[in-house]
Amino acid sequence: MTYTAPWQRLCDCRCPLHYRQTRITYHESDCACAITCATQPMTLLAEQWRCALFLDQDGDLWYVTAMPGGNWDWPNAAELNTRYNLDDSSVRIERLLRQAAHELGNAIH
Numbered sequence: 267m268t269y270t271a272p273w274q275r276l277c278d279c280r281c282p283l284h285y286r287q288t289r290i291t292y293h294e295s296d297c298a299c300a301i302t303c304a305t306q307p308m309t310l311l312a313e314q315w316r317c318a319l320f321l322d323q324d325g326d327l328w329y330v331t332a333m334p335g336g337n338w339d340w341p342n343a344a345e346l347n348t349r350y351n352l353d354d355s356s357v358r359i360e361r362l363l364r365q366a367a368h369e370l371g372n373a374i375h
């Protein structure tokens with residue numbers, strides 16, 4: 267199985283902005299990508315808290331809020347900057363996500 271990074275893939279979710287395009291930033295105002303879009307990096311879905319967390323291609327942690335109807339609030343998605351925001355849990359989650367991606371990569375290849 268060949269691995270193609272999500273930011274090298276083309277959108278397959280009928281988003282009016284990205285359909286059949288790559289997507290490398292996650293806070294564009296017209297984006298309506300699904301959380302299962304091919305361009306979406308490995309994502310921690312936490313619908314209990316109405317949000318999802320994922321790492322971008324630079325390994326930075328992003329946060330997006332769930333909206334009613336299965337949509338996501340991409341225009342207001344934000345990078346949780348762990349360098350300036352000294353919230354321990356975001357540092358830990360970032361580390362855990364990176365570790366999960368690494369383990370998964372090893373297991374699948």
Ligand SMILES: [Zn+2]
Nearest residue numbers: 281284297299
């Ligand atoms: Zn989109």
Ligand SMILES: [Zn+2]
Nearest residue numbers: 277279299303
């Ligand atoms: Zn998409």
